[in-house]
Amino acid sequence: MKKTLLSPGLASRLAPARLALRSFGVALATPTGPGAPLFADVRNRWLRMLPYAVAFGFVCSLLPVTITVLMQDYEVNGAVAGALATAQTAPLLLAVTRPLQAWWIIGVADVLGAVVLLGADGLDGRSWPWTPMVVVGYLALMLALGLRESRKALLGVWLVTGAAGFVLTAVRPKHDDGVHILLFVLSGVVLLITATLRERGDAERRTQEERARTTLLEERARIARELHDVVAHHMSVITVQADSAPYRIPDLPEAAREEFTSIAASARESLAEMRRLLVVLRSDGTEGERAPQPGLDRVQQLIEATVRAGVPAELSMAADLQDRSDVPQAVDLSAYRIVQEALANVVRHAPGARTRVSVRSEDGGIVVVVVNGPPPGSTSPLEGGDGTGHGLVGMRERVRLTGGTLDTGPLPDGGFRVAARLPLRTKDGLP
Structure with missing residues (x-):
């Protein structure tokens, strides 16, 4: 009859710990696909390249320093020093899009480097198991990890980091100078800060997406x-x-x-x-x-109401659009709503800005253009600049309804432009 090594009570108490370790192991062993690097959604091309530039800067600075320190201070063979330095620093470039895979490579290289240093002649009196360059590169890697991976994976990385340091120093305690504790603490702080910032950004983004979805349905x-x-x-x-x-x-x-x-x-x-x-x-x-639905005949009333709200606005409407008999009701209503929402955005975000509204016929359709200049320096927006553009959501839906096109965007002088083209007839020639 077999005897269990652990009593039933102790086994039940250790079960959550085993499950947690298994969960961390699965999280660390599951490779992540290439993700969007930091600043991937930024329009400026140079800002999008910034994470790669930072990673390249770390590699260019750490690689030669690591080789030099390993060869001159720790007296490691030149070929071995070059291989270790490359494995410990070059994967930082991979960390921009695949930080967990980069951590596996750098982590194995760091542990292997600590083992190699045990046989080096210049180890006495120097940092071990982690060299100063390893600490700097590892913290940079933690920054990339914290901004990308899940909380479970980050906790697993942190625990493995501490375990590796404590196991190595337990093997050779006489070389222990406390650097493994320093790395354990600093890596935890970096992971905590970056993960908190990322989760906060994710929560704000989800809130904005939900708000935009609600606005779209409304x-x-x-x-x-x-x-x-x-x-x-x-x-x-x-x-x-x-x-x-x-x-x-x-x-x-x-x-x-x-x-x-x-x-x-x-x-x-x-x-x-x-x-x-x-x-x-x-x-x-x-x-x-x-109430009866409005149309182009009431755009002038919109202009007058906008002027009363403190926005100097002017209207230019083609004479052939005064007679709305040839304009489908859906197009007539959509043109009015686009002008209405564009003027409302000017009042909210650029009060006092000079605004021009143009409505004209062009190539079998109606072209609506609303352009406003920058707001006067003495006024401040009624709403902050962090809006989600819900007014543009309604414009896009109306333009999509009529089969037209919409072009919106900021102007070099600080103003904004909304241009919509609404066809009077469909591709089949029907109104």
Whole structure:
């Protein structure tokens, strides 16, 4: 009969520790794919290259110093010193995108270097098991790890770092100068700070994405409500025309009468379905949406309201757009909403900035351009500059609805430009 080495009570108490060690081992052994380096989302090309430049700077400074110190101070063979120095420093370039893989290479090289130094003639009185260059390079590696890897992987890296140092010094305690404790503490501090900063940035980014997603859904619901009004008008006209056709057209065949009756019934059924859907979309109880939908004829009112808000704005509208009979209602409404949101953004983010609004016909479509200059130096934005651009979300949805294009972006003088092109007809030639 076999006897267990551990009592059942002790085994149950050690079970969480075994599970934690296994979890750390899985996290460390799971290779991570190439990730986006720091500043990957920055538009400036030089800032995107900054992490590579920093890593290259560490390699260029640490590599020759490590070779020199190993050869002259620790009296290591030149070939061995070169190989160790390369393995301990060159993977820092890999750490920009794959820090966990770089840690495995550098960690093994550091431990191997500590073993090699045990046989070196110049070890007495010098740092061991980690040389000063190893400490500097390892902390740089911890910086890359903390900004990329999971909390579980970082804890595993930190524990392995401490365990490696304590095991090596336990083998040769006479060479212990406390550098392994220094590295253990400093690496933990760096990992804690960088991981905290990264998690905070991730939380803010998730909040902004959720806010943008909510805004997108709200804008789509608003567009759906407005489309109901546009489509309902045309369906009502079809219903009236189909019902009155037998009375307006004399000697109409019976088959044609039945066809008109069927058309009218289908139109009324479609209207009923849309009204049921509209009840859901208008469940917030807003009555303002029931008012007639605005269009290009009310853009001048927007300009006047913007001027009253303290923004010097001017409008240039083509004369052929004064008559809106050829403009589809969806395009007419979208053009108005784009101008409305663009002017609202100027009032919020650049109060007092001179603004120009241009609405013109061009190549079978309507081009809406809203350009504002930089805000006066004596005024401050009503909202901070860290907004998520939710107004642009609505503009993009409306432009996508009509099959048009949208171009937005800052200007060199500090202003902003919004340019939208809305086609009057689809590719099939339908309005």
